[in-house]
Amino acid sequence: MISVSEARAALLDLVSAVDVETVPLAQAAGRVLAQPVTAGRDQPPFDASAMDGYAVNAAEVELHAMFKVIGEAAAGHGFQGRVGAGQAVRIFTGAPVPEGASFVVIQEDVDRKGDLITITDDPGGNANIRDRGRDFRAGQTVDAPRLLRPADIALLAAMNIAEVPVRRRPVVALMSTGDELVMPGETPGPDQIIVSNTFGLKAMLKEHGAEVRMLPIARDTDASLRTAFGLAHDADLIVTIGGASVGDHDLVAGVAESLGMERAFYKVAMRPGKPLMAGRFGAGAMVGLPGNPVSAMICGRVFVVPMLFAMLGLPTAAENLMSAPLAAPLPANGPRQHYMRAMWKDAGLQAFDSQDSSLLSVLAQAEALIVRPPHDPARDVGERVDYLAI
Ligand SMILES: Nc1nc2c(c(=O)[nH]1)N[C@H]1C(S)=C(S)[C@@H](COP(=O)(O)OP(=O)(O)OC[C@H]3O[C@@H](n4cnc5c(N)ncnc54)[C@H](O)[C@@H]3O)O[C@H]1N2
Numbered sequence: 001m002i003s004v005s006e007a008r009a010a011l012l013d014l015v016s017a018v019d020v021e022t023v024p025l026a027q028a029a030g031r032v033l034a035q036p037v038t039a040g041r042d043q044p045p046f047d048a049s050a051m052d053g054y055a056v057n058a059a060e061v062e063l064h065a066m067f068k069v070i071g072e073a074a075a076g077h078g079f080q081g082r083v084g085a086g087q088a089v090r091i092f093t094g095a096p097v098p099e100g101a102s103f104v105v106i107q108e109d110v111d112r113k114g115d116l117i118t119i120t121d122d123p124g125g126n127a128n129i130r131d132r133g134r135d136f137r138a139g140q141t142v143d144a145p146r147l148l149r150p151a152d153i154a155l156l157a158a159m160n161i162a163e164v165p166v167r168r169r170p171v172v173a174l175m176s177t178g179d180e181l182v183m184p185g186e187t188p189g190p191d192q193i194i195v196s197n198t199f200g201l202k203a204m205l206k207e208h209g210a211e212v213r214m215l216p217i218a219r220d221t222d223a224s225l226r227t228a229f230g231l232a233h234d235a236d237l238i239v240t241i242g243g244a245s246v247g248d249h250d251l252v253a254g255v256a257e258s259l260g261m262e263r264a265f266y267k268v269a270m271r272p273g274k275p276l277m278a279g280r281f282g283a284g285a286m287v288g289l290p291g292n293p294v295s296a297m298i299c300g301r302v303f304v305v306p307m308l309f310a311m312l313g314l315p316t317a318a319e320n321l322m323s324a325p326l327a328a329p330l331p332a333n334g335p336r337q338h339y340m341r342a343m344w345k346d347a348g349l350q351a352f353d354s355q356d357s358s359l360l361s362v363l364a365q366a367e368a369l370i371v372r373p374p375h376d377p378a379r380d381v382g383e384r385v386d387y388l389a390i
């Protein structure tokens, strides 16, 4: 059995960054920027008023000063003339500050009668002007790789970047295997259960940028598994679920190998998730997840998500572990790295009593996975432990 970090390294080795495609800006949210993009303009492109008021020469601003209003500057409609001595231009937020003006007195500080304004309240020292290029300048870049969040999309829009180079979504084919499985909504036979892992993993991998194809459930026969693998041949990554252990009906590895899968490893010293396997498969890779639902989901989070990051060109240097105090003691750990379902209590983490790898109801309540290294000694309340947010 190899360690979790050896498995992680081997899995990352099986994949490489997928190619780049260009998408319209409106479809770029949640995608990974693949090349730096550069602003073609300054923002704001002119000195702009930050407030509604009157644009005047700053040198003339003082309490009781009077000005003659000679025109108007609105957003999208600048004032074409020049503001001279004793003159003001009515101005609105976002409008270009006219030539000759260097201060915007907000309208609340002014008394207006006809064309004349008087400053009636101390306007303070803030000119209420956003200088040209204050947000960004032409030539400024947004660096890649970068997962594009809503704020990035707004920034790219302001930079006038209508087409965005992003990594293509890696195609992941998900295959559940087992005679006992039926789809949600179907009527299970007396010995059957509802397939859950493909749905949970689809949600997880989609959230992390994959295009997920759900294959039909493969039955526990060579022929059925072969057919299902055949449907996945063009995927970047094939993820099978179940049939990974040592039972007479655990056929996945044998069939995959007969179809050309070159095994990289089998079995990882982790709990849950021990019977994990992986290898190169055609132009892509295959990961065989254990069937127990919690094992499949945790292996998805610990291994398949970082593989997606690698395919998307995102950094994968280290597992993003955080640390927190324990709210309840933990017994000593065994020889496998244990991912314990836990929840927050009194600003610390408390592991659930039952850690069985079949309990989706516990996983669904869990807010974190406490990560216990192999042979970690018993831990007391208040001691810090590593955890993964989920
Ligand atoms: N003699 C041994 N038996 C087992 C070992 C072992 O080392 N020696 N390992 C155990 C561990 S640990 C795990 S994990 C499981 C993994 O087994 P498989 O990957 O072969 O999974 P299955 O047997 O197909 O299924 C296990 C369990 O999960 C249910 N399942 C499977 N797929 C799905 C799905 N897509 N959705 C919902 N539930 C699913 C299945 O019905 C079984 O109950 O092996 C142990 N045994």
Ligand code: MOO
Residues within 6 Å of the ligand: 270, 271, 272, 273, 274, 275, 290, 292, 295, 357, 358
């Ligand atoms: O290692 Mo298994 O994944 O405990 O359920």
